[in-house]
Amino acid sequence: MDLLNALVAILNYIIIPATAYGAQLALGALGVTLIYGILRFSNFAHGDTMAFGTAITILVTWGLQALGISAGPLPTALLALPVGIAATAALMLATDRVVYRYYRRVRAAPVILTMVSVGVMFVMNGVTRVLIGVDEIRFADGARFVIGPQEFKAWTGLAEPLALRATQVITVVTAGLVVAWLFWFLARTRTGKSMRAFSDNEDLALLSGIDPNRVVAVTWIIAAGLATLAGTLYGLDKTFKAFNYFHLLLPIFAAAIVGGLGSPIGAIAGGFVIAYSEVAVTYAWKKVATYLIPGWEAEGLMQLLSTEYKFAVSFAILIIVLLFKPTGLFKGKAV
Amino acid sequence: MIKVENLHKHFGGFHAVDGASLEIATGSITGLIGPNGAGKSTLFNVIAGVHKPTSGRVTMDGEDITGLAPHELFHKGLLRTFQIAHEFPTMSVRENLMMVPGGQTGETLWNVWTRRARIAEEEAALLKKADEVLDFLTISHLKDERAGNLSGGQKKLLELGRTMMVEAKIVFLDEVGAGVNRTLLNTIGDAIVRLNRERGYTFCVIEHDMDFIGRLCDPVIVMAEGKVLAQGAPDTIMQNEAVIEAYLGRGLKNKVKAETAAGVGK
Numbered sequence: 001m002d003l004l005n006a007l008v009a010i011l012n013y014i015i016i017p018a019t020a021y022g023a024q025l026a027l028g029a030l031g032v033t034l035i036y037g038i039l040r041f042s043n044f045a046h047g048d049t050m051a052f053g054t055a056i057t058i059l060v061t062w063g064l065q066a067l068g069i070s071a072g073p074l075p076t077a078l079l080a081l082p083v084g085i086a087a088t089a090a091l092m093l094a095t096d097r098v099v100y101r102y103y104r105r106v107r108a109a110p111v112i113l114t115m116v117s118v119g120v121m122f123v124m125n126g127v128t129r130v131l132i133g134v135d136e137i138r139f140a141d142g143a144r145f146v147i148g149p150q151e152f153k154a155w156t157g158l159a160e161p162l163a164l165r166a167t168q169v170i171t172v173v174t175a176g177l178v179v180a181w182l183f184w185f186l187a188r189t190r191t192g193k194s195m196r197a198f199s200d201n202e203d204l205a206l207l208s209g210i211d212p213n214r215v216v217a218v219t220w221i222i223a224a225g226l227a228t229l230a231g232t233l234y235g236l237d238k239t240f241k242a243f244n245y246f247h248l249l250l251p252i253f254a255a256a257i258v259g260g261l262g263s264p265i266g267a268i269a270g271g272f273v274i275a276y277s278e279v280a281v282t283y284a285w286k287k288v289a290t291y292l293i294p295g296w297e298a299e300g301l302m303q304l305l306s307t308e309y310k311f312a313v314s315f316a317i318l319i320i321v322l323l324f325k326p327t328g329l330f331k332g333k334a335v
Numbered sequence: 336m337i338k339v340e341n342l343h344k345h346f347g348g349f350h351a352v353d354g355a356s357l358e359i360a361t362g363s364i365t366g367l368i369g370p371n372g373a374g375k376s377t378l379f380n381v382i383a384g385v386h387k388p389t390s391g392r393v394t395m396d397g398e399d400i401t402g403l404a405p406h407e408l409f410h411k412g413l414l415r416t417f418q419i420a421h422e423f424p425t426m427s428v429r430e431n432l433m434m435v436p437g438g439q440t441g442e443t444l445w446n447v448w449t450r451r452a453r454i455a456e457e458e459a460a461l462l463k464k465a466d467e468v469l470d471f472l473t474i475s476h477l478k479d480e481r482a483g484n485l486s487g488g489q490k491k492l493l494e495l496g497r498t499m500m501v502e503a504k505i506v507f508l509d510e511v512g513a514g515v516n517r518t519l520l521n522t523i524g525d526a527i528v529r530l531n532r533e534r535g536y537t538f539c540v541i542e543h544d545m546d547f548i549g550r551l552c553d554p555v556i557v558m559a560e561g562k563v564l565a566q567g568a569p570d571t572i573m574q575n576e577a578v579i580e581a582y583l584g585r586g587l588k589n590k591v592k593a594e595t596a597a598g599v600g601k
Contacts, residue, residue: 190441190454193426197434200423207383207421208497209409209437218444 006291008160018279020168023175026271027230029255031223037199037262041113045121047249053228055132057084073143089224137240254314260332336361342391351377353561364538366552374561383415412504420490424483432465435500488519505537
């Protein structure tokens with residue numbers, strides 16, 4: 001019984017939340033890695049792109065709610081998502097046209113493009129705050145639980161509750177579908193192949209007659225879609241606050257680099273590595289330990305790191321990976 | 336076919352190409368030789384649109400193509416290969432070939448969903464063509480290999496194959512022989528000659544291997560210090576005083592001549 005309780009506690013406090021969080025990071029890291037692979041720079045504006053996309057999605061959600069439209073048990077935000085994606089894609093394409101294209105044309109070094117993206121980040125930062133403000137916003141509606149904690153306790157008779165929130169299931173299912181679609185797209189469609197060709201060898205892609213402007217536009221559209229999706233799922237699972245999305249940049253980059261920049265499969269693996277580590281390291285293991293070692297009462301919480309320091313986990317993993325495997329777990333391009 | 340007029344390319348104070356003028360005749364296999372640093376590769380890069388020239392003009396069949404981007408030149412039938420073979424390492428050999436005629440219907444995000452039949456048709460045609468090319472180059476057995484795993488020579492063959500995926504008019508080959516073993520080099524040479532005779536490709540070949548140049552090319556253009564030094568049939572070029580001097584320097588040239596005259600040189 002105690003063993004079961006311990007397992008349920010691990011499932012409830014680590015596996016489920018970390019899987020949802022990992023899926024969100026993976027989607028974010030996929031966007032970063034695509035831009036790095038194809039446009040060849042680290043896009044620091046990605047966190048704020050997520051915030052912008054989510055903000056638009058929230059505004060549309062409010063509009064739909066005011067009109068009395070809902071998606072039944074699913075969050076209304078899912079209906080608003082296509083509008084959010086379209087708006088973000090339009091913004092990305094406009095930014096590319098006004099800002100990045102110039103630097104591409106003069107063949108600026110990647111580090112310059114990265115610095116330019118920092119500038120874009122600050123602008124988008126401001127735009128999002130003007131649009132929706134700086135406060136914490138909760139916009140999840142629809143069913144709250146797939147498995148509720150009280151139901152679970154009554155049903156199993158265990159002391160430990162288990163909660164599986166609807167947003168967590170939606171996050172994982174949506175992320176799974178989108179990732180499957182993206183891999184199919186990259187592997188099988190001509191557009192996807194031309195993107196891979198561009199990432200593999202830009203000179204040769206150009207000499208093969210592939211139109212770079214098209215590849216760049218498609219990359220921005222997909223990155224905008226991934227960013228809006230990641231941001232909205234994160235916001236549904238937790239809450240939306242523009243500042244938090246700016247902070248998310250660190251674990252997202254850590255995930256992309258750990259997996260290997262430029263490698264889509266790496267971005268996903270990296271997302272989960274970072275998420276599981278972050279959650280496991282900041283979890284108070286006292287309860288689990290008490291179940292597993294009967295008659296032993298741990299002093300303190302048995303928490304390796306307090307949650308305020310959770311970003312230190314991303315940093316630590318990042319440094320370890322860069323020291324021992326600089327191209328990441330899945331052999332990305334050199335960092 | 337290609338006419339280069341008084342072309343200059345300067346990198347800062349360095350004049351890599353310094354007033355080169357030359358012509359490549361339709362249907363020829365023109366060799367481009369010269370000592371290291373003569374500006375051959377830079378000239379290629381300028382013609383192929385990688386670098387913009389500092390000044391000068393390049394025309395193709397009378398049309399001004401100076402400073403066009405590589406993908407634009409590609410659609411005009413001007414192709415090039417690289418000194419160090421380029422490939423898409425994570426794709427199979429066949430996929431590498433199938434990437435070549437860029438600008439397919441399936442390359443627009445929208446068309447991927449709306450014009451599936453057309454795309455399937457194009458892909459089938461590409462697949463057939465790629466298999467023919469692999470057959471022509473006698474590397475059919477490598478079709479599913481990742482291109483990154485090929486040997487240097489096989490990559491050069493793949494590069495040549497890439498030019499066959501479209502109706503190329505002129506192909507610039509940058510050191511096809513570099514790091515390739517004899518047998519494979521002969522295969523490449525045969526393929527070049529066949530493409531020239533059977534399909535009417537015009538070639539311009541940079542190469543250091545004089546046997547290869549002598550066997551394949553007529554005429555041969557010699558470059559030194561960014562300028563065209565001489566032009567002519569391979570036999571006459573290799574006797575040309577200025578050419579020997581450019582390669583060996585004056586002192587060594589005189590020594591070799593003296594030794595040859597005295598019958599000491601072997």
